[in-house]
Amino acid sequence: MKMSGGVEWALHCCVVLTASNTPVPAAKLAELHDVSSSYLAKQLQALARADLIHSVQGKSGGYVLTRAPESITLLDVVRAVDGPGPTFVCTEIRQRGPFATPADACTTPCPVARAMWAAEDAWRQALAAVTIADLARDVDTNSGPEALAGIQTWLTGGAG
Amino acid sequence: MKMSGGVEWALHCCVVLTASNTPVPAAKLAELHDVSSSYLAKQLQALARADLIHSVQGKSGGYVLTRAPESITLLDVVRAVDGPGPTFVCTEIRQRGPFATPADACTTPCPVARAMWAAEDAWRQALAAVTIADLARDVDTNSGPEALAGIQTWLTGGAG
DNA sequence: TATACTCGGACACAATTAATCCGAGTAGCG
DNA sequence: CGCTACTCGGATTAATTGTGTCCGAGTATA
Numbered sequence: 001m002k003m004s005g006g007v008e009w010a011l012h013c014c015v016v017l018t019a020s021n022t023p024v025p026a027a028k029l030a031e032l033h034d035v036s037s038s039y040l041a042k043q044l045q046a047l048a049r050a051d052l053i054h055s056v057q058g059k060s061g062g063y064v065l066t067r068a069p070e071s072i073t074l075l076d077v078v079r080a081v082d083g084p085g086p087t088f089v090c091t092e093i094r095q096r097g098p099f100a101t102p103a104d105a106c107t108t109p110c111p112v113a114r115a116m117w118a119a120e121d122a123w124r125q126a127l128a129a130v131t132i133a134d135l136a137r138d139v140d141t142n143s144g145p146e147a148l149a150g151i152q153t154w155l156t157g158g159a160g
Numbered sequence: 161m162k163m164s165g166g167v168e169w170a171l172h173c174c175v176v177l178t179a180s181n182t183p184v185p186a187a188k189l190a191e192l193h194d195v196s197s198s199y200l201a202k203q204l205q206a207l208a209r210a211d212l213i214h215s216v217q218g219k220s221g222g223y224v225l226t227r228a229p230e231s232i233t234l235l236d237v238v239r240a241v242d243g244p245g246p247t248f249v250c251t252e253i254r255q256r257g258p259f260a261t262p263a264d265a266c267t268t269p270c271p272v273a274r275a276m277w278a279a280e281d282a283w284r285q286a287l288a289a290v291t292i293a294d295l296a297r298d299v300d301t302n303s304g305p306e307a308l309a310g311i312q313t314w315l316t317g318g319a320g
Numbered sequence: 321t322a323t324a325c326t327c328g329g330a331c332a333c334a335a336t337t338a339a340t341c342c343g344a345g346t347a348g349c350g
Numbered sequence: 351c352g353c354t355a356c357t358c359g360g361a362t363t364a365a366t367t368g369t370g371t372c373c374g375a376g377t378a379t380a
Binding site: 323326329330331333339340342345346347349 | 351373379
């Protein structure tokens with residue numbers, strides 16, 4: 001099992017968007033991270049579809065965070081980019097084969113699936129406990145406040 | 161992100177192997193679950209490579225649990241079948257682009273990766289808290305004790 | 321000793337992910 | 351008011367991973 005690599009890009013983009021309240025084009029975000037501009041667009045579209053960021057079209061358009069960074073959790077981003085479905089899918093294997101459990105006896109989910117989904121819930125709960133604002137703060141304390149400040153001036157300024 | 165479907169098969173096989181202390185051939189496990197015998201073999205090989213089950217070759221060979229069901233956790237099975245690597249891979253995106261963080265400043269992992277890995281740890285911890293014996297007990301209470309007992313006689317008996 | 325049955329790894333196929341391109345739409349400017 | 355330049359958005363194509371299958375090596379049995 002490997003998570004889609006686009007999740008990493010999307011998270012970094014959200015953190016960067018924290019530093020700018022004016023629309024930032026996808027091309028600029030791609031150049032900042034040195035990644036494919038066309039593919040990054042796909043992830044940003046997924047974020048826009050989930051209403052985490054808002055797209056502004058036109059000449060000086062781009063993307064802006066829809067909500068405050070404190071109210072955007074990592075779970076929101078993961079669900080938007082990587083899909084909302086559960087990672088473990090139960091194929092109801094107990095209803096097949098010579099010892100198949102009759103369908104009417106399957107009122108509760110299979111114990112195997114229940115345990116796997118409980119673990120997934122723990123994962124989601126941990127993701128929901130961290131917000132984009134938390135990440136931005138961590139970046140500040142790690143790389144120093146001048147890092148995001150410099151990025152902000154680079155984003156708003158026209159220099160490429 | 162979707163977990164490999166073989167994990168479900170492997171877990172069910174481990175639960176079934178609880179009911180038999182004599183070697184069970186892969187073909188019989190496949191017939192019991194009504195799945196592809198050839199493909200199930202792949203998953204069982206992965207379990208054998210991780211020393212969760214032991215393979216017995218020869219005429220009346222098959223697979224047996226290596227350890228007691230109480231000491232085999234779901235995490236063991238998931239790691240064996242789905243790979244031990246982390247689901248989130250950090251590509252060190254912070255070291256790229258015009259505002260790249262210098263490599264010598266990257267002593268601690270990227271905050272984004274740290275948060276994602278913390279969530280993964282919560283997931284693994286939940287998986288490690290459940291054992292195959294727990295699942296077998298849940299199956300007993302759900303489907304009644306006669307279910308696993310019937311399977312046991314079917315496994316040891318030659319009828320196919 | 322021959323045999324029949326087992327596992328084990330090497331070999332094709334399909335689905336998902338990654339990456340790219342071009343068209344639709346809008347804000348700014350003359 | 352029309353034009354241009356810049357933006358996003360979805361449809362299209364390559365690469366990787368997961369899925370499924372096959373045949374050969376090895377061993378306990380008779």
